[in-house]
Amino acid sequence: DVKVTQSSRYLVKRTGEKVFLECVQDMDHENMFWYRQDPGLGLRLIYFSYDVKMKEKGDIPEGYSVSREKKERFSLILESASTNQTSMYLCASSRKRQVLWLAKNIQYFGAGTRLSVL
Amino acid sequence: DQQVKQNSPSLSVQEGRISILNCDYTNSMFDYFLWYKKYPAEGPTFLISISSIKDKNEDGRFTVFLNKSAKHLSLHIVPSQPGDSAVYFCAVQQGAQKLVFGQGTRLTINP
Numbered sequence: 001d002v003k004v005t006q007s008s009r010y011l012v013k014r015t016g017e018k019v020f021l022e023c024v025q026d027m028d029h030e031n032m033f034w035y036r037q038d039p040g041l042g043l044r045l046i047y048f049s050y051d052v053k054m055k056e057k058g059d060i061p062e063g064y065s066v067s068r069e070k071k072e073r074f075s076l077i078l079e080s081a082s083t084n085q086t087s088m089y090l091c092a093s094s095r096k097r098q099v100l101w102l103a104k105n106i107q108y109f110g111a112g113t114r115l116s117v118l
Numbered sequence: 119d120q121q122v123k124q125n126s127p128s129l130s131v132q133e134g135r136i137s138i139l140n141c142d143y144t145n146s147m148f149d150y151f152l153w154y155k156k157y158p159a160e161g162p163t164f165l166i167s168i169s170s171i172k173d174k175n176e177d178g179r180f181t182v183f184l185n186k187s188a189k190h191l192s193l194h195i196v197p198s199q200p201g202d203s204a205v206y207f208c209a210v211q212q213g214a215q216k217l218v219f220g221q222g223t224r225l226t227i228n229p
Contacts, residue, residue: 004161031215040127042207042221043162050215058216090161097214104150104169107217109161 003027006091006110013117019078021113023091030096032074033107034058034066037088049074050096081117089113121145122210124220132228137195139223141208146189150211153182153193155204156222162207166193198227 007022025032033048035058045058047066055066063085067075074093078085092107123142131137143151149170154162168175168182168191175182181194195202205224209217 009159033216035219040221042124043219045216045218048216092161094215097211104152104167105211105215105217106152106164106167109163111159111161 004091004093004108004110006089006113008113009111011113011115013078013081013115015082015117017078017081017117019081019115019117021076021078021089021091021115023074023076023093023110024072025074025091025093025108026072027093027095027108028071029093029108030071031094031107032068033092033094034064034074034076035090035092036060037090037112043090046076081115083117085115086117087115089115121212121218122208122220124206124208124223126223127221128224128226130226130228131198133200134197137193137198137202137225137227139193139195139206139208139225141191141193141220143189143191143210145210145212146186148210148212151182151184151191152209152211152217153180154207154209154219156207157204165206195225198225200227200229203227 004025034046035043049068065077091110094107097105152167153165155165156162205222208220212218
């Protein structure tokens, strides 16, 4: 069974703190993603990685960085947390899509980390 | 510029009736469309999908319709059950590896 595990369900941090969100998948997937979910805005892509040590910016990368040292683990880092980063953070993984047309690419999600920055 | 829009933030339906969730997209080059379902305190889970060469895909109580000329996608749930109460996201495949999600629609099924 597919499993994406996020290390924390709830986190409370103070403004200016460095925050690490960890994600581990056990499906040997090449791709991993970090999203944030906010009311009325849906899921917005922060960063994704298509291979170890590779990363690509998503739609809202400002204030975030990522690290992928091992295939199964993808970390999201908030260098200096701010109140506008209070959100639900979701990690996902998927196989690398080899056929680039008419082949679906399902992403599997973790349960999410609800981060509050005070 | 939002590429995927779900214009209804919420929808309330009576148990046993049909639920219809809608999604509009902007790029006619998208080749695959997916629906995800999300319960509170859980991550989204894949529900059903459709490729751009089809106009309908059915899986039990769930059917997805694609109208390419209108760039419109809809999810039908018949009959609706209380366990269907959740947030539903439509998503389109963008490029080789990414998905772009809509804003979500909160579906509530009333007994």
